[in-house]
Amino acid sequence: MLLKESKAIGEPQKKLLRELMTLDILSDxxxxxxxxxxxxxxxxxxxxxxxxxxxxxxSNKDANMALFGEIKDVFGDLVILNDISKIGIFMYIxxxxxxxxxxxYSFFNIETIDGIRLASKEDICAMKMNAIIGRxxxxxxxxxxxxxxxxxxxxxxxxYKKKYHIDNMQMIMRxxxxxxxxxxxxxxNNDVISLKDEDWDTIKENIETVYNDLLKKNTxxx
Numbered sequence: 001m002l003l004k005e006s007k008a009i010g011e012p013q014k015k016l017l018r019e020l021m022t023l024d025i026l027s028d029x030x031x032x033x034x035x036x037x038x039x040x041x042x043x044x045x046x047x048x049x050x051x052x053x054x055x056x057x058x059s060n061k062d063a064n065m066a067l068f069g070e071i072k073d074v075f076g077d078l079v080i081l082n083d084i085s086k087i088g089i090f091m092y093i094x095x096x097x098x099x100x101x102x103x104x105y106s107f108f109n110i111e112t113i114d115g116i117r118l119a120s121k122e123d124i125c126a127m128k129m130n131a132i133i134g135r136x137x138x139x140x141x142x143x144x145x146x147x148x149x150x151x152x153x154x155x156x157x158x159x160y161k162k163k164y165h166i167d168n169m170q171m172i173m174r175x176x177x178x179x180x181x182x183x184x185x186x187x188x189n190n191d192v193i194s195l196k197d198e199d200w201d202t203i204k205e206n207i208e209t210v211y212n213d214l215l216k217k218n219t220x221x222x
Contacts (some may be wrong), residue, residue, distance in 0.1 A: 003116060006059065008039035008045060009039060010193075011016060020098070028110075031107070032045075033124060034049065035049065035140075039052075041113075043147050044196050045142055046192075046195065047195075051101065064089050064102065066087065077092040080092040080093075088102055092121035107120065108120050108121055121150075127163070127190070136182055138187075138189065138192050139189050176207065179204055
């Protein structure tokens with residue numbers, strides 16, 4: 001898939017992503033993660049945010065403030081800052097939401113597709129599981145549904161455990177079918193435009209089926 005051919009990513013996002021990937025200040029350690037990574041790979045839904053991650057166990061606010069200053073030098077008045085903290089920079093660049101995150105968990109691999117550095121599919125599998133366990137939005141469950149076409153639920157759980165060094169199966173299993181937050185229409189991350197004509201009820205039914213199948217094989221998981 002070429003970025004220019006993607007129907008899942010808007011033209012402003014494509015243009016900005018290209019620019020960010022060529023900046024010297026965002027070295028080869030920085031890569032696209034989040035839902036836009038998956039949308040680029042699978043073309044399953046529209047994604048409008050750019051989440052740029054780097055593995056960094058020693059992040060600090062001063063370094064992020066310095067990086068923001070350099071970004072501001074490049075983009076000027078197109079940059080609107082939301083927040084800077086130890087973990088990253090949260091901003092809009094030319095009306096595109098951009099988060100640059102200093103992440104304390106290493107990546108399994110960083111791939112390059114059409115000049116775009118991407119966290120590997122295995123990393124995104126683990127990160128999506130982590131998002132769902134934290135507070136799963138509807139977008140996260142749509143992404144999980146897509147990943148379940150390629151990976152078993154067992155495999156996704158193992159990738160999560162490997163990346164985050166967590167082995168609390170009860171917490172993992174409870175989160176996988178907790179849809180209350182995702183059902184909340186007031187939650188902004190629950191606005192999903194599917195490119196595969198998959199409705200929310202179907203997504204939930206699929207995940208529940210996979211979940212129940214796993215429980216049948218191993219009742220000790222809950």
